Amino acid sequence: MTRKDFIKLADSLGIFKHYLLNDNQTPLEEIVFEYRNLVDNIKTICKQSNSNFKSHLFDEKINQTFNEHKRNN
Numbered sequence: 001m002t003r004k005d006f007i008k009l010a011d012s013l014g015i016f017k018h019y020l021l022n023d024n025q026t027p028l029e030e031i032v033f034e035y036r037n038l039v040d041n042i043k044t045i046c047k048q049s050n051s052n053f054k055s056h057l058f059d060e061k062i063n064q065t066f067n068e069h070k071r072n073n
Helices: 003-020 028-049 055-072
Strands: none
Touching (some): 028 055
């Protein structure tokens, strides 16, 4: 990955952080929408960096990790 890729990732995470921590004034639907945008942006950056990147495997790992943490909490 290049410096430009890291900047794109940081931008995506900064935008999501804004919606997540906006004094609880952001509606949940908007946070979910921005989360999906964040994941899509990360997948786009990964695909541009590595043509062998498998989007569906990335999604599966996110869901697996989420479900594991959900069960443990």
